[in-house]
Amino acid sequence: MGHSSIHQWNPFSLSLTHYGDLNSMECGRKPEHSEETHLYYQVLNFGMIVSSALMIWKGLMVVTGSESPIVVVLSGSMEPAFHRGDLLFLTNRVEDPIRVGEIVVFRIEGREIPIVHRVLKIHEKENGDIKFLTKGDNNSVDDRGLYKQGQHWLEKKDVVGRARGFVPYIGIVTILMNDYPKFKYAVLFLLGLFVLVHRE
Numbered sequence: 001m002g003h004s005s006i007h008q009w010n011p012f013s014l015s016l017t018h019y020g021d022l023n024s025m026e027c028g029r030k031p032e033h034s035e036e037t038h039l040y041y042q043v044l045n046f047g048m049i050v051s052s053a054l055m056i057w058k059g060l061m062v063v064t065g066s067e068s069p070i071v072v073v074l075s076g077s078m079e080p081a082f083h084r085g086d087l088l089f090l091t092n093r094v095e096d097p098i099r100v101g102e103i104v105v106f107r108i109e110g111r112e113i114p115i116v117h118r119v120l121k122i123h124e125k126e127n128g129d130i131k132f133l134t135k136g137d138n139n140s141v142d143d144r145g146l147y148k149q150g151q152h153w154l155e156k157k158d159v160v161g162r163a164r165g166f167v168p169y170i171g172i173v174t175i176l177m178n179d180y181p182k183f184k185y186a187v188l189f190l191l192g193l194f195v196l197v198h199r200e
Contacts, residue, residue, distance in 0.1 A: 046192065057069075064089075064090060064091040064092065064093075064161065065091060065092045065093045065094065065161075066090045066091055066092035066160060066161035067092075067160060067161075068090065068105070068114070068160050068161065069089065069090050069091075069161065070087060070088070070089060070090070071087075071088050071090060071105055071114065071116070071160075071161075072085065072086070072087055072088070072171030072174045072175065073085065073086045073087075073088060073116060073171070074113065074175060074178075076138055077117065077136030077137070077138050077139050078103070078116055078117065078118070078136055078137050078138060079137065079138045080137070080138075081103065081118075081137050082103075082116065082163075082166060083168065083169065084172075084175065085168075085169040085170070085171050085172035085174075085175055086166050086167065086168050086169060086170075086171060087166060087167045087168075087170045087171040088105070088116065088163050088165075088166045089163070089164050089165040089166065090105055090160065090161025090162060090163060090164065091161055091162055091164050092159060092160065092161040092162060096162065097130070098119060098122060098130055098132050098156060098159070099119065099122075100119050100120070100121065100122055100132075101118065101119060102118070102119045102162055102163075103116065103117070103118050103119075103162065103163040104116070104117065104118075104119060104134065104159050104160075104161070104162050104163070105159070105160040105161050105162075105163070106134065106154055106158045106159050106160060107158055107160060108146060108147055108148060108158070109148045109151075110148055111146075114160050115134075115143070115146065116163065117134040117135055117136045117137075117139075117143055118134060118135060118136070118137055119132050119133070119134055120132075120133045120134055120135040120142055121133040123153055129155075130155075130156060131153035131154065131155055132153060132154055133152075133153055133154070134154060173187070
């Protein structure tokens with residue numbers, strides 16, 4: 001809705017702007033309000049970029065079936081399979097069964113950050129419900145110590161996604177932003193500044 005509204009407004013606005021610019025140039029003066037107009041359009045462009053990124057993210061969620069289709073590995077518990085800073089691509093289709101040896105990203109009640117570990121064991125109930133146990137490749141014990149008190153198995157509802165591919169170390173910037181808040185603010189400031197002042 002915001003985009004169509006801008007499209008309807010642009011022709012009239014631009015015709016007035018160009019008319020003013022021509023008059024100013026004829027008199028040898030600098031066009032009025034050119035800087036303000038440029039800044040206004042740069043802010044709009046920034047908003048369009050953010051909106052487009054959100055739309056792409058929502059689209060990935062629909063296609064992959066995962067609430068977080070792309071995640072960054074934050075610890076070394078899955079080395080040597082994955083290292084800190086690796087970027088993982090996830091899917092979480094309902095029809096795909098959980099298998100032993102599969103690498104899953106899951107949430108634990110009471111923990112804000114999801115965990116990426118390997119399925120160690122599967123327990124199937126008589127009614128067909130599947131429960132499973134996980135473990136980090138670089139850990140000496142399974143994950144029961146990480147689960148909430150009294151929980152011994154995970155269920156499919158706990159799964160955020162299954163790892164289908166990765167790009168090594170590309171997510172290290174995200175880790176730096178989490179570990180060093182000042183670095184995060186500096187990056188966001190520089191990105192915003194670049195969008196606002198960049199001239200095509």
